[in-house]
Amino acid sequence: MAALIADKYEAWKAEANARFDQLKANEEELNRIFAEIYDMVGEVPIEVEDKYVSVARIFDTAEEIPESFKGNKYVRTRRDEVVSLISYAVGCMLGRYSLDKDGLILANQGDTVAEYLAQVPSPTFMPDEDNVLPITDEEYFEDDIVGNFVRWAAAAYGEETLEENLRFVADALGGKGTPREVIRQYFVKEFFADHCQTYKKRPIYWLFDSGKKNGFRALVYMHRYQPDLLARIRTDYVHEQQERYRAQIGRLEELAADADRAQKVRMEKQLKKLREQLAETTQFEEKVHHLADQMIAIDLDDGVKVNYAKFQDVLAKVK
Incomplete structure (x- = not known):
């Protein structure tokens, strides 16, 4: 059955980006849990910067990559x-x-x-x-x-x-x-x-x-x-x-x-x-x-x- 590479790409991009968002959310949740355990809420950062999330995040073009991702070696584009x-x-x-x-x-x-x-x-x-x-x-x-x-x-x-x-x-x-x-x-x-x-x-x-x-x-x-x-x-x-x-x-x-x-x-x-x-x-x-x-x-x-x-x-x- 005929298929479009464009459709395959969009499906893969959605899967990869959902995985990125989930990993980031998981890491932030762990940070919150440990901050509460050690009574350090407000003293340690909870949010994880985009550039430190170590799974692929896909953007259509290099121009679309936000500044917050600069330095993340897992960032990829459609060309990649x-x-x-x-x-x-x-x-x-x-x-x-x-x-x-x-x-x-x-x-x-x-x-x-x-x-x-x-x-x-x-x-x-x-x-x-x-x-x-x-x-x-x-x-x-x-x-x-x-x-x-x-x-x-x-x-x-x-x-x-x-x-x-x-x-x-x-x-x-x-x-x-x-x-x-x-x-x-x-x-x-x-x-x-x-x-x-x-x-x-x-x-x-x-x-x-x-x-x-x-x-x-x-x-x-x-x-x-x-x-x-x-x-x-x-x-x-x-x-x-x-x-x-x-x-x-x-x-x-x-x-x-x-x-x-x-x-x-x-x-x-x-x-x-x-x-x-x-x-x-x-x-x-x-x-x-x-x-x-x-x-x-x-x-x-x-x-x-x-x-x-x-x-x-x-x-x-x-x-």
């Missing part, structure tokens, strides 16, 4: 909740979570889709087969992360409400363009930073990143890592992306030859970006090739920091 939803969706895309079963699904070293299907035989939403989710400026790949998110939203909330749900997500994130464009920009520019913050600079979803020109990026799930992963990223994704850049550059160069001045200026700008992205992916491919040939193994028991450092030349920096 949508970011959490996106994180859960990525977990479903990579097999960590499932729409059909609570808790962790793939959480052991080297887990594959086969292990996922053993736990969830008929999934509502199927995780990515090869554990690689490309994040690019445009939808170049069939398993593109934005395309995957759209399919996840349709599976989770229904096809009938898909466009309205994408608008709600995009409005919460903020930005210009269509809902899909806003969501893409979030994945390109902000998702990994938010993920690192959530996991205290110990990301479990690793971002392969060619550099500032965004020539190529892709998320992988650490727990599903296999020694041949980099070889697959190189041949199935980076090489394909390079070929697309070359083809786009070739077409634009042909069109620019017969274009008028205004068109030529626009095309030259596009060409500059594509050439920079191609150059960046060429350097990136060499680094990936070097590491891929080593067939590096990891051990989850070593922790994220140790394992991430093995691929630091091709992974995004954790800030």
